[in-house]
Amino acid sequence: MGYENIRVEKRGKVGLITLDRPKALNALNSALVAELGTALDGFDADERIGCIVITGSEKAFAAGADIKEMQPHNFSSAYQTDLITPFDRVSRNRKPIIAAVAGYALGGGCELAMLCDFIIAADTAKFGQPEITLGVIPGAGGTQRLTRFVGKSKAMEMVLTGRMMDAEEAERSGLVSRIVPADDLLEEALKAAEKIADFSLPVVMMAKESVDRAYETTLSEGVRFERRVFQALFALEDQNEGMSAFTEKRTPQFRNK
Ligand code: HXC
DSSP states (O other), rough: OOOEEEEEEEETEEEEEOOOOGTTTBBOOOOHHHHHHHHHHHHOOOOTTTTTEEOOOOSSOOOBBHHHHHTOOOOHHHHHSSSGGHHHHHHHOOOOOEEEEEEETTTHHHHHHHSSSEEEEETTTTOOOGGGGGOOOOOOOOOHHHHHHOHHHHHHHHHHHOOOOEEEHHHHTTTSSSEGGOOOOOHHHHHHHHHHHOHHHHHHHHHHHHHHHTTTTTHHHHHHHHHHHHHHGSHHHHHHHHHHHHTTTOOOOOHHH
């Protein structure tokens, strides 16, 4: 498929998606979000891909949903067009997705980053939910996910005032996993993705599923889920390979079986 708003590449076992509407600071219009969903579904289905990276430009990961596209909507058209459901294709993806964020990640851009499995931030990154300044509120999970990441007080302040958070504050408050110099962002994100993609894919997928359970269920049910997955992994050849390689002091050769 030809993409107009994103660039899609395979780097070995890593699927790389670059948001590419530079003139609009990668504002997420419906065409871009549809293309992103298609690319993600393609990588999910591609058995050679073990991890996905989503990134933007130096200036912006994404400056939010496209305000010019949203402006004419009324309730009925916003409801019927459903601006938001296409974002679900990010969280539905079963493979790990890393957001590599430089510059602005605002509104839907911040929400997109939070829909990924973890965020690596350039030292230039700025996160915010400025929807209040436009007369709306976050619509793609921002009030819920930001609160889970950074706690009520900070999330409430950001959502109510539209204040942005820089990379340092984002790392301090648990929104991002780590900060890297802007020049190294893509390399660092790809390095992390390659590392993940070299592990056993079914194990990686179940690790992701298990961490995600922490957000969906009680502690005791989550622990029960994890325990059953842990036990089930002993049915895989890759468990035997991983543990044999350790005892034989060699590098494991995982075969995704
Ligand atoms: C459409 C956008 C845009 C956006 C920037 N642009 N953000 N277009 N939607 N979200 C466009 C500008 O109109 C401008 O185009 C060009 O990108 C460059 O932007 P400037 O404003 O000139 O750049 P700068 O002065 O550097 O300011 C950067 C900025 C600012 C601080 C990021 O652009 C800004 O505040 N953008 C809006 C951020 C925002 O409110 N996001 C939340 C959106 S609501 P022209 O053609 O004029 O040169 C949302 C709801 C999600 O995300 C709901 C779920 C789907």
